[in-house]
Amino acid sequence: QIQLVQSGAEVKKPGASVKVSCKASGYAFSNYGLSWVRQAPGQGLEWMGWITEYTGDTNYAQKFQGRVALSRDTSTSTAFMEVTNLTPGDTAIYYCARETRWGKYRYSDYWGQGTQVTVSS
C-alpha cells in the first residue's frame, strides 16, 4: 500500500535549522511530486512548496523563499524539507503529501503522518 512515513519530532532553538524526511513506499517515487504543508497550533493548513515529479524542480510559496529547501533522493524514495533560521513562529506540524496529476486534475491524495517541530529557547 502507498505510505509516506515522516521522521520524528524535533525540538530546536531559535536560529537553528531543521531537516524533516518523508520516505515513500508503494508507488513509483519519481513519477509523482511531493508538497510540504505546515499547520501551526490551532491554525489551518499552509502550503510551503513542492518538488516536481521526474525533474525534481522546486517551487516555493513566497513566504518561504530563501528559508526553505526541498530535495529528494530517488535512490531511497525519500524527500527532505529543510527550514533554516527557525523562529518560535515556525512551531508547527509539518506534512508531506504526494501530488498526483491525473489527466486534467491535480490533488494531494496521500499524506505523511506529520512531524512536530517545536522552536523554543
Add this chain to the structure above:
Amino acid sequence: EVVLTQSPGTLSLSPGERATLSCRASQTVNSNYLVWYQQRPGQAPRFLIYGASNRATGIPDRFSGSGSGTDFTLTISRLEPEDFVVYYCQHFGALVTFGGGTKVEIK
C-alpha cells in the same frame, strides 16, 4: 496568488442534517484544480473531492462538491457523527493555496 475564503468559519448542525460549506476564490480558477480535504483532530488531512465535484476513492456518496468560476461548495447530505470535523478547500495554481477551513460542530 489566488486567495480562498471559506465560510462559515464554524457550522453548527445536528446529525442527519445537511451541511453546506462555501469556498470562494479571489479570482476565477480552473475547477479542475479545486480540491477538498477533511481533517480530524490529531490526523493528517484526508483527500475528499478533486476537480471540484469528483469524489476520491472510498469517499461516501453523502459528500458532494460543486461550483465553478469563483464559487465552490462542499455538501454533506446527511451528517454522520464522524463528519463533525474541519474541512479545507485547496487550489492548485502556479502556487498552491488553502482556504482557512470550516469547522462543522455538533449543535
